[in-house]
Amino acid sequence: MSAALVLDFGGPVLLTPFELVADQPGTPAYELLHQRGPLATAEQPDQVWEDLQAGRITERAYWDARAEQWHESGGEEPDIRAMIAHLYDPPRPELVREHARALVRDAREAGRRIGILTNDLRAFHSEEWIERIEIVGDMDVVVDGSVEGHLKPDPRLYELLAERLGVSYAEMVFLDDQRTNIRGAEALGIASVWFDVTDPDTSYAEVRQLLGLPPDGAQHG
Template sequence: MTQPPRRALLLDLGGTVFRSGSELLGEFGAVEPRVRAAVARRGPLGTETDPEWDAMIRQDISEREYWRIRSEEIGAALGRDWPIQEFMHTLYALAGDDIIRPPAAALVADARAAGHRIGVLTNDLRAFHGETAMASHPVLEQVDVLVDASVTGILKPDPRAYALAAERLGTAPGDIVFVDDMPWNIAGARRAGMIAVELDLTDPDAAFAVARAELGLGAEAAA
């Protein structure tokens, strides 16, 4: 009897595998009083309305534009004129070894052990992080395919981005479980025929539980 094709796992990075910039802005505010007013506005995790986030969700501005605005705002509060890569390095350094979401690490490890191919489809790895440790994080050594739109020039939700990831994975789109935290990227994956799982920044662990089920993996063992 012919066995059904084994599904592949495709992951976004920032906000999905790596903890979100919105979370880390909160940590920044906890240690740096000068930025507290600014970081009160950080999407669904803030204590105040974030008009730029709302504009991004409406797709009036891009995700890169949103983070450029935040970078300039935080830089101004600190009296610094910095490029976005320096801002991101400062922000993500706050997390240290805790930058990876534990359920994401467990999903990657278990999917790999079960023989599923694993890919990353990100828009901004090199654009935001350059050649820093983020771009060579050990979790990336566990993936079979890395597609970075900073390099290819084809950003999600362009259908060509998903097609390229599927081609490099060697897996039909309908057999790819894709996890991302941005709704338009999820919509693009669904249009491409993928099994798309949207990560909610207010409850990120739930998305990994869904992805595990779609891959036929058991529930993650309790820590």
């Protein structure tokens, strides 16, 4: 039985920027991110996102490109942190997916260790912002590549997580919305689920099955 739940932060836990712009029509961020990334359509493909998913560029390179476009379209400085902060401030409960809260709660009650494995939490957000997102405090371990000096899918980041959680790779279940990070985890023998932003319920259900948890809501009415 898997002993640890490992979550990427942006996507599986936190709503993506692509979702947050939906209620901001007419803004530079909306023009830049609406129906882009994982929400791109066949009629309006996002080739840069496809390059990211294929491993041809890094996640930071993707967001650097988007930040430059944001600046050119009327945003503030061409800085990734400024662009993300524009969408995520102020910190608020609505930014966190309810199914993620339920998954963390049920994993905790079942005695599973829980960790966040992220590339850019502190690169995007201030310490004050992080402290106000309560689910971060529910984690046993947070490993942040922007602090550690290694980024997924570098094996060292997964190694640090395993060491701090006190589990083996074979005892982990990992959820991430970037296919290149999934490939990196699977190469180490970590059971992994790609988080589909367009179908979160299926992704969470697969993680629950791997962890031996009941379907969402079964324990809590």
